Amino acid sequence: MDYWVDVSQQKAAAKSNMVHSVKIRRRRYVAQGSSWPVIPGRVGTITWNVAAWSTKLSIGDVNTTLAEAFRMWAEVSMLVFRWVDPPIVADITIMFAIGSHGDTQPFDGPGNVIAHAYFPGYGGNIHFDDDESWAITSTGGNSKSLLAVAVHEIGHSLGLDHSTVSGSVMSALSLQNNNVVLSDDDVNGIQSIYGPCAPRVTAIDYMCSDGKTYIFNGDHYWRLNDAKHESDRGYPSKISSKWQGIPDNIDEIFLWGHNWNIYFFKGNQYYKYNEVNNTVEPNYPRAISQGWPGVPDNIDAAFTSSDGNSYFLKGDQVYKYNNYYDQVEFGYPQLISAVWPDIPNNVDSAFEWWYWDGNVYFFKDEYYWKMTVSGVVSGPFFIGIDAWKNLCEV
Ligand SMILES: [Ca+2]
Ligand SMILES: [Ca+2]
Ligand SMILES: [Ca+2]
Numbered sequence: 001m002d003y004w005v006d007v008s009q010q011k012a013a014a015k016s017n018m019v020h021s022v023k024i025r026r027r028r029y030v031a032q033g034s035s036w037p038v039i040p041g042r043v044g045t046i047t048w049n050v051a052a053w054s055t056k057l058s059i060g061d062v063n064t065t066l067a068e069a070f071r072m073w074a075e076v077s078m079l080v081f082r083w084v085d086p087p088i089v090a091d092i093t094i095m096f097a098i099g100s101h102g103d104t105q106p107f108d109g110p111g112n113v114i115a116h117a118y119f120p121g122y123g124g125n126i127h128f129d130d131d132e133s134w135a136i137t138s139t140g141g142n143s144k145s146l147l148a149v150a151v152h153e154i155g156h157s158l159g160l161d162h163s164t165v166s167g168s169v170m171s172a173l174s175l176q177n178n179n180v181v182l183s184d185d186d187v188n189g190i191q192s193i194y195g196p197c198a199p200r201v202t203a204i205d206y207m208c209s210d211g212k213t214y215i216f217n218g219d220h221y222w223r224l225n226d227a228k229h230e231s232d233r234g235y236p237s238k239i240s241s242k243w244q245g246i247p248d249n250i251d252e253i254f255l256w257g258h259n260w261n262i263y264f265f266k267g268n269q270y271y272k273y274n275e276v277n278n279t280v281e282p283n284y285p286r287a288i289s290q291g292w293p294g295v296p297d298n299i300d301a302a303f304t305s306s307d308g309n310s311y312f313l314k315g316d317q318v319y320k321y322n323n324y325y326d327q328v329e330f331g332y333p334q335l336i337s338a339v340w341p342d343i344p345n346n347v348d349s350a351f352e353w354w355y356w357d358g359n360v361y362f363f364k365d366e367y368y369w370k371m372t373v374s375g376v377v378s379g380p381f382f383i384g385i386d387a388w389k390n391l392c393e394v
Protein backbone atom coordinates (compact mmCIF):
# COMPACT_ATOMS: atom_id res chain seq x y z
CA MET A 1 0.00 0.00 0.00
CA ASP A 2 1.56 3.28 -1.05
CA TYR A 3 0.78 6.48 0.69
CA TRP A 4 1.15 10.02 -0.45
CA VAL A 5 3.00 11.83 2.31
CA ASP A 6 2.68 15.59 2.69
CA VAL A 7 5.77 17.72 3.09
CA SER A 8 5.92 17.68 6.88
CA GLN A 9 5.36 13.94 7.01
CA GLN A 10 7.92 13.50 4.28
CA LYS A 11 10.56 15.33 6.30
CA ALA A 12 9.75 13.28 9.36
CA ALA A 13 9.93 10.11 7.32
CA ALA A 14 13.26 11.13 5.81
CA LYS A 15 14.60 11.85 9.25
CA SER A 16 13.48 8.55 10.70
CA ASN A 17 14.93 6.83 7.66
CA MET A 18 18.29 8.44 8.29
CA VAL A 19 18.30 7.42 11.94
CA HIS A 20 17.21 3.97 10.94
CA SER A 21 19.92 3.66 8.31
CA VAL A 22 22.67 3.79 10.88
CA LYS A 23 21.51 0.43 12.16
CA ILE A 24 21.16 -1.14 8.74
CA ARG A 25 24.50 -2.51 7.68
CA ARG A 26 23.69 -2.94 4.06
CA ARG A 27 21.19 -0.58 2.54
CA ARG A 28 19.67 -2.12 -0.52
CA TYR A 29 16.64 -3.49 -2.32
CA VAL A 30 14.31 -5.96 -0.62
CA ALA A 31 12.91 -8.91 -2.53
CA GLN A 32 9.55 -9.85 -1.06
CA GLY A 33 9.99 -13.55 -1.79
CA SER A 34 7.44 -14.39 -4.45
CA SER A 35 8.07 -14.07 -8.18
CA TRP A 36 6.59 -14.82 -11.58
CA PRO A 37 7.59 -18.24 -12.92
CA VAL A 38 10.21 -17.67 -15.60
CA ILE A 39 12.90 -20.01 -16.90
CA PRO A 40 16.38 -18.82 -15.83
CA GLY A 41 18.36 -17.39 -18.72
CA ARG A 42 15.30 -17.07 -20.94
CA VAL A 43 13.13 -14.06 -21.69
CA GLY A 44 9.99 -14.30 -19.58
CA THR A 45 6.76 -12.79 -20.89
CA ILE A 46 4.31 -11.22 -18.46
CA THR A 47 0.94 -10.00 -19.72
CA TRP A 48 -1.02 -6.97 -18.54
CA ASN A 49 -4.20 -5.07 -19.28
CA VAL A 50 -6.49 -2.48 -17.79
CA ALA A 51 -9.84 -3.62 -16.41
CA ALA A 52 -11.15 -0.20 -15.33
CA TRP A 53 -9.96 3.16 -16.64
CA SER A 54 -9.29 6.49 -14.97
CA THR A 55 -11.82 9.29 -15.03
CA LYS A 56 -8.90 11.75 -14.89
CA LEU A 57 -6.82 10.66 -17.88
CA SER A 58 -7.59 9.47 -21.40
CA ILE A 59 -7.32 5.80 -22.28
CA GLY A 60 -4.54 6.64 -24.71
CA ASP A 61 -2.53 8.49 -22.08
CA VAL A 62 -2.97 5.71 -19.52
CA ASN A 63 -1.95 3.05 -22.04
CA THR A 64 1.13 4.95 -23.19
CA THR A 65 2.19 5.77 -19.66
CA LEU A 66 1.76 2.24 -18.32
CA ALA A 67 3.58 0.78 -21.33
CA GLU A 68 6.44 3.20 -20.68
CA ALA A 69 6.56 2.18 -17.02
CA PHE A 70 6.65 -1.54 -17.89
CA ARG A 71 9.35 -0.89 -20.47
CA MET A 72 11.66 0.61 -17.84
CA TRP A 73 11.71 -2.73 -16.04
CA ALA A 74 12.00 -4.66 -19.30
CA GLU A 75 15.11 -2.66 -20.28
CA VAL A 76 17.05 -4.04 -17.32
CA SER A 77 15.66 -7.55 -16.85
CA MET A 78 14.86 -10.82 -18.59
CA LEU A 79 11.18 -9.84 -18.48
CA VAL A 80 9.12 -8.48 -21.36
CA PHE A 81 5.58 -7.19 -21.00
CA ARG A 82 2.74 -7.65 -23.45
CA TRP A 83 -0.80 -6.28 -23.47
CA VAL A 84 -3.56 -8.87 -23.82
CA ASP A 85 -7.09 -7.85 -24.78
CA PRO A 86 -9.77 -8.46 -22.16
CA PRO A 87 -11.62 -10.69 -21.46
CA ILE A 88 -8.36 -12.66 -21.44
CA VAL A 89 -7.14 -12.52 -17.87
CA ALA A 90 -3.70 -10.91 -17.79
CA ASP A 91 -0.96 -11.75 -15.32
CA ILE A 92 -1.13 -8.16 -14.07
CA THR A 93 -4.60 -6.62 -14.15
CA ILE A 94 -4.61 -2.88 -13.58
CA MET A 95 -7.59 -0.86 -12.43
CA PHE A 96 -8.55 2.62 -11.38
CA ALA A 97 -11.15 2.59 -8.62
CA ILE A 98 -12.55 4.63 -5.76
CA GLY A 99 -13.58 3.53 -2.29
CA SER A 100 -14.43 -0.14 -1.96
CA HIS A 101 -13.42 -1.91 -5.13
CA GLY A 102 -13.68 -5.63 -4.57
CA ASP A 103 -10.72 -6.37 -2.33
CA THR A 104 -10.15 -5.93 1.39
CA GLN A 105 -8.31 -2.61 0.96
CA PRO A 106 -10.85 0.12 0.12
CA PHE A 107 -9.44 3.43 -1.08
CA ASP A 108 -9.82 6.53 1.06
CA GLY A 109 -10.66 9.50 -1.15
CA PRO A 110 -8.20 12.20 -2.19
CA GLY A 111 -4.72 11.97 -0.65
CA ASN A 112 -3.18 9.46 1.74
CA VAL A 113 -3.33 6.08 0.01
CA ILE A 114 -2.83 6.60 -3.71
CA ALA A 115 -2.30 3.08 -5.03
CA HIS A 116 -1.55 -0.45 -4.03
CA ALA A 117 -0.09 -3.45 -5.72
CA TYR A 118 -0.05 -7.15 -4.93
CA PHE A 119 3.16 -9.14 -4.92
CA PRO A 120 3.33 -12.00 -7.47
CA GLY A 121 2.32 -14.55 -4.84
CA TYR A 122 -0.89 -12.58 -4.31
CA GLY A 123 -1.75 -12.16 -7.97
CA GLY A 124 0.34 -9.15 -8.97
CA ASN A 125 -2.56 -6.79 -9.69
CA ILE A 126 -2.27 -3.00 -9.40
CA HIS A 127 -5.00 -0.61 -8.24
CA PHE A 128 -4.87 3.18 -8.50
CA ASP A 129 -7.10 5.39 -6.33
CA ASP A 130 -9.07 7.36 -8.92
CA ASP A 131 -9.93 10.01 -6.33
CA GLU A 132 -6.36 11.30 -6.81
CA SER A 133 -5.70 14.00 -9.40
CA TRP A 134 -3.69 11.87 -11.81
CA ALA A 135 -1.36 13.52 -14.29
CA ILE A 136 0.83 11.75 -16.80
CA THR A 137 4.25 12.85 -15.64
CA SER A 138 4.89 16.29 -14.22
CA THR A 139 3.02 17.25 -11.13
CA GLY A 140 2.21 20.39 -9.30
CA GLY A 141 0.16 20.88 -6.20
CA ASN A 142 -1.76 17.74 -5.41
CA SER A 143 -1.47 16.08 -8.79
CA LYS A 144 0.18 12.67 -8.87
CA SER A 145 2.43 11.40 -11.63
CA LEU A 146 0.96 8.20 -13.02
CA LEU A 147 4.33 7.34 -14.57
CA ALA A 148 6.24 7.61 -11.31
CA VAL A 149 3.62 5.73 -9.29
CA ALA A 150 3.23 3.05 -11.98
CA VAL A 151 6.98 2.34 -12.15
CA HIS A 152 6.98 1.90 -8.38
CA GLU A 153 3.82 -0.25 -8.23
CA ILE A 154 5.02 -2.49 -11.08
CA GLY A 155 8.15 -3.09 -9.00
CA HIS A 156 5.88 -4.50 -6.27
CA SER A 157 3.95 -6.57 -8.84
CA LEU A 158 7.25 -8.13 -9.90
CA GLY A 159 8.27 -9.03 -6.34
CA LEU A 160 10.18 -6.05 -4.96
CA ASP A 161 9.36 -4.62 -1.54
CA HIS A 162 10.47 -1.17 -0.43
CA SER A 163 14.19 -0.52 -0.77
CA THR A 164 16.21 1.15 1.96
CA VAL A 165 18.21 3.08 -0.63
CA SER A 166 16.97 6.64 -0.88
CA GLY A 167 16.68 7.78 -4.46
CA SER A 168 15.69 4.35 -5.71
CA VAL A 169 12.34 3.95 -7.42
CA MET A 170 11.46 1.25 -4.88
CA SER A 171 12.16 3.51 -1.93
CA ALA A 172 8.96 4.23 0.00
CA LEU A 173 9.67 7.91 -0.50
CA SER A 174 10.06 7.76 -4.27
CA LEU A 175 6.44 8.70 -4.87
CA GLN A 176 7.07 12.12 -3.41
CA ASN A 177 10.07 12.69 -5.65
CA ASN A 178 8.40 11.66 -8.91
CA ASN A 179 11.43 9.52 -9.51
CA VAL A 180 11.10 7.52 -12.71
CA VAL A 181 14.71 6.54 -13.36
CA LEU A 182 15.63 3.11 -12.05
CA SER A 183 18.67 3.29 -9.80
CA ASP A 184 21.41 0.68 -9.75
CA ASP A 185 19.73 -0.65 -6.60
CA ASP A 186 16.41 -1.13 -8.44
CA VAL A 187 18.27 -2.88 -11.27
CA ASN A 188 20.15 -5.14 -8.85
CA GLY A 189 16.85 -5.91 -7.12
CA ILE A 190 14.97 -7.02 -10.21
CA GLN A 191 17.99 -8.96 -11.49
CA SER A 192 18.30 -10.73 -8.12
CA ILE A 193 14.85 -12.19 -8.81
CA TYR A 194 14.86 -12.76 -12.57
CA GLY A 195 18.54 -12.75 -13.52
CA PRO A 196 20.51 -10.38 -15.73
CA CYS A 197 20.07 -10.17 -19.47
CA ALA A 198 22.18 -12.53 -21.55
CA PRO A 199 22.04 -11.21 -25.11
CA ARG A 200 24.14 -12.06 -28.09
CA VAL A 201 26.38 -9.28 -29.35
CA THR A 202 26.30 -9.96 -33.09
CA ALA A 203 27.76 -6.66 -34.28
CA ILE A 204 29.58 -3.90 -32.43
CA ASP A 205 31.75 -0.87 -33.08
CA TYR A 206 32.40 2.76 -32.37
CA MET A 207 30.90 5.72 -34.21
CA CYS A 208 33.13 8.78 -34.53
CA SER A 209 30.20 11.15 -35.10
CA ASP A 210 28.87 11.01 -31.56
CA GLY A 211 31.70 9.18 -29.81
CA LYS A 212 29.46 6.25 -28.84
CA THR A 213 29.73 2.50 -29.23
CA TYR A 214 26.72 0.67 -30.63
CA ILE A 215 25.69 -2.94 -30.38
CA PHE A 216 23.43 -4.47 -33.01
CA ASN A 217 21.36 -7.62 -32.86
CA GLY A 218 18.65 -8.58 -35.35
CA ASP A 219 16.44 -5.55 -36.00
CA HIS A 220 17.47 -3.51 -32.96
CA TYR A 221 20.46 -1.84 -31.35
CA TRP A 222 21.72 -0.56 -28.00
CA ARG A 223 24.01 2.38 -27.19
CA LEU A 224 26.84 1.68 -24.76
CA ASN A 225 27.34 3.65 -21.57
CA ASP A 226 31.14 3.37 -21.34
CA ALA A 227 31.58 4.31 -17.69
CA LYS A 228 28.92 1.87 -16.45
CA HIS A 229 29.70 -0.77 -19.05
CA GLU A 230 26.01 -1.23 -19.72
CA SER A 231 23.34 -0.09 -22.15
CA ASP A 232 22.10 3.46 -21.86
CA ARG A 233 18.48 3.60 -20.73
CA GLY A 234 15.87 3.87 -23.45
CA TYR A 235 17.36 1.08 -25.56
CA PRO A 236 17.04 -1.08 -27.60
CA SER A 237 15.64 0.88 -30.53
CA LYS A 238 14.88 -0.24 -34.06
CA ILE A 239 17.86 -0.05 -36.43
CA SER A 240 15.60 1.58 -39.00
CA SER A 241 14.79 4.41 -36.60
CA LYS A 242 18.37 5.74 -36.70
CA TRP A 243 20.46 4.23 -39.49
CA GLN A 244 18.72 5.04 -42.73
CA GLY A 245 19.31 2.43 -45.40
CA ILE A 246 21.00 -0.10 -43.12
CA PRO A 247 19.24 -3.48 -43.20
CA ASP A 248 18.38 -5.64 -40.18
CA ASN A 249 20.50 -8.68 -39.27
CA ILE A 250 23.85 -7.22 -40.31
CA ASP A 251 26.94 -9.37 -39.88
CA GLU A 252 29.20 -6.71 -38.40
CA ILE A 253 29.89 -3.02 -37.86
CA PHE A 254 33.39 -1.94 -38.78
CA LEU A 255 35.12 1.35 -38.04
CA TRP A 256 37.99 1.45 -40.52
CA GLY A 257 41.20 3.00 -39.24
CA HIS A 258 42.19 4.00 -42.76
CA ASN A 259 39.65 6.81 -43.04
CA TRP A 260 37.64 6.47 -39.79
CA ASN A 261 34.47 5.81 -41.73
CA ILE A 262 31.89 3.37 -40.49
CA TYR A 263 31.01 0.31 -42.58
CA PHE A 264 28.23 -2.25 -42.19
CA PHE A 265 28.78 -5.76 -43.55
CA LYS A 266 26.01 -8.14 -44.51
CA GLY A 267 26.32 -11.29 -46.62
CA ASN A 268 28.40 -10.54 -49.71
CA GLN A 269 27.81 -6.78 -49.48
CA TYR A 270 28.99 -3.82 -47.45
CA TYR A 271 27.61 -0.34 -46.81
CA LYS A 272 29.67 2.78 -46.30
CA TYR A 273 27.80 5.11 -44.00
CA ASN A 274 27.85 8.90 -43.90
CA GLU A 275 27.37 9.76 -40.25
CA VAL A 276 27.10 13.49 -40.91
CA ASN A 277 24.20 13.20 -43.33
CA ASN A 278 22.92 10.05 -41.65
CA THR A 279 22.62 8.12 -44.91
CA VAL A 280 24.27 5.29 -46.76
CA GLU A 281 26.80 6.79 -49.21
CA PRO A 282 25.65 6.84 -52.88
CA ASN A 283 26.22 3.66 -54.89
CA TYR A 284 26.23 1.40 -51.84
CA PRO A 285 25.88 -1.43 -50.93
CA ARG A 286 28.77 -2.84 -52.95
CA ALA A 287 30.28 -6.30 -53.24
CA ILE A 288 32.83 -7.13 -50.55
CA SER A 289 34.90 -8.89 -53.20
CA GLN A 290 35.29 -5.57 -55.03
CA GLY A 291 35.77 -3.15 -52.13
CA TRP A 292 37.86 -5.42 -49.91
CA PRO A 293 39.99 -7.66 -52.13
CA GLY A 294 40.87 -10.85 -50.31
CA VAL A 295 38.23 -10.42 -47.58
CA PRO A 296 35.56 -13.17 -47.67
CA ASP A 297 31.77 -12.80 -47.80
CA ASN A 298 29.64 -13.49 -44.71
CA ILE A 299 32.22 -12.34 -42.19
CA ASP A 300 31.70 -12.98 -38.49
CA ALA A 301 33.57 -9.99 -37.09
CA ALA A 302 35.89 -7.10 -37.94
CA PHE A 303 37.79 -4.46 -36.03
CA THR A 304 40.52 -1.89 -36.45
CA SER A 305 43.47 -2.44 -34.16
CA SER A 306 45.80 0.17 -32.73
CA ASP A 307 48.62 -1.87 -34.33
CA GLY A 308 47.68 -0.15 -37.60
CA ASN A 309 45.89 -3.13 -39.12
CA SER A 310 42.32 -4.32 -39.31
CA TYR A 311 41.24 -7.87 -38.66
CA PHE A 312 38.41 -9.76 -40.30
CA LEU A 313 37.29 -13.04 -38.77
CA LYS A 314 35.29 -15.81 -40.39
CA GLY A 315 34.87 -19.35 -39.08
CA ASP A 316 38.29 -20.55 -37.93
CA GLN A 317 40.21 -17.95 -39.96
CA VAL A 318 41.53 -14.46 -39.43
CA TYR A 319 42.47 -12.00 -42.19
CA LYS A 320 44.98 -9.31 -41.28
CA TYR A 321 44.30 -6.23 -43.40
CA ASN A 322 46.93 -3.53 -43.88
CA ASN A 323 45.09 -0.24 -43.52
CA TYR A 324 47.84 1.76 -45.22
CA TYR A 325 48.33 -0.42 -48.29
CA ASP A 326 44.61 -1.30 -48.34
CA GLN A 327 45.10 -5.03 -48.84
CA VAL A 328 45.20 -8.33 -46.98
CA GLU A 329 48.68 -8.90 -45.54
CA PHE A 330 50.84 -11.52 -47.19
CA GLY A 331 50.49 -14.91 -45.51
CA TYR A 332 46.87 -14.40 -44.47
CA PRO A 333 44.31 -15.78 -43.78
CA GLN A 334 45.63 -17.81 -40.88
CA LEU A 335 43.92 -20.01 -38.33
CA ILE A 336 42.55 -18.04 -35.39
CA SER A 337 43.99 -20.77 -33.17
CA ALA A 338 47.45 -20.02 -34.56
CA VAL A 339 47.25 -16.22 -34.21
CA TRP A 340 45.23 -15.95 -30.98
CA PRO A 341 45.25 -19.41 -29.32
CA ASP A 342 42.76 -18.41 -26.60
CA ILE A 343 40.15 -16.91 -28.91
CA PRO A 344 37.43 -19.30 -30.18
CA ASN A 345 36.37 -19.91 -33.77
CA ASN A 346 33.04 -18.67 -35.13
CA VAL A 347 32.84 -15.51 -33.02
CA ASP A 348 29.76 -13.27 -33.22
CA SER A 349 31.59 -9.93 -33.31
CA ALA A 350 34.64 -8.03 -32.09
CA PHE A 351 35.86 -4.51 -31.47
CA GLU A 352 38.76 -2.65 -29.93
CA TRP A 353 37.67 -0.34 -27.14
CA TRP A 354 40.66 1.88 -27.94
CA TYR A 355 39.26 5.07 -26.40
CA TRP A 356 38.33 3.45 -23.11
CA ASP A 357 40.52 0.58 -21.88
CA GLY A 358 42.51 -0.27 -25.01
CA ASN A 359 41.38 -3.90 -25.02
CA VAL A 360 39.94 -5.95 -27.85
CA TYR A 361 36.67 -7.73 -27.02
CA PHE A 362 35.45 -10.85 -28.77
CA PHE A 363 31.87 -12.07 -28.40
CA LYS A 364 30.45 -15.52 -28.98
CA ASP A 365 27.07 -16.83 -27.81
CA GLU A 366 26.66 -15.75 -24.16
CA TYR A 367 30.39 -15.21 -23.60
CA TYR A 368 33.02 -12.58 -24.17
CA TRP A 369 36.83 -12.58 -24.14
CA LYS A 370 39.14 -9.67 -23.44
CA MET A 371 42.56 -9.26 -25.10
CA THR A 372 45.08 -6.64 -24.02
CA VAL A 373 47.37 -4.74 -26.40
CA SER A 374 50.15 -7.16 -25.58
CA GLY A 375 47.91 -10.09 -26.54
CA VAL A 376 47.03 -11.43 -23.08
CA VAL A 377 43.56 -13.02 -23.24
CA SER A 378 41.17 -13.48 -20.33
CA GLY A 379 37.80 -15.18 -20.49
CA PRO A 380 35.37 -16.53 -21.29
CA PHE A 381 33.16 -14.35 -19.14
CA PHE A 382 29.37 -14.16 -19.21
CA ILE A 383 27.94 -11.23 -21.16
CA GLY A 384 25.72 -9.17 -18.84
CA ILE A 385 27.05 -10.19 -15.45
CA ASP A 386 29.55 -7.49 -14.57
CA ALA A 387 30.21 -6.10 -18.04
CA TRP A 388 28.07 -5.58 -21.14
CA LYS A 389 25.13 -5.21 -18.77
CA ASN A 390 21.48 -4.46 -19.41
CA LEU A 391 21.48 -5.34 -23.10
CA CYS A 392 17.93 -6.55 -22.63
CA GLU A 393 15.08 -7.39 -24.97
CA VAL A 394 11.94 -5.33 -24.52
CA1 LIG B 1 -6.40 8.16 -1.62
CA1 LIG C 1 28.73 -10.84 -36.56
CA1 LIG D 1 33.34 -4.57 -35.05
Ligand SMILES: [Zn+2]
Pocket residue numbers: 001002152156162172
Ligand atom coordinates in the same frame (compact mmCIF):
# COMPACT_ATOMS: atom_id res chain seq x y z
ZN1 LIG E 1 5.44 0.92 -2.47
Ligand SMILES: [Zn+2]
Pocket residue numbers: 101103105116127
Ligand atom coordinates in the same frame (compact mmCIF):
# COMPACT_ATOMS: atom_id res chain seq x y z
ZN1 LIG F 1 -7.35 -2.78 -4.43
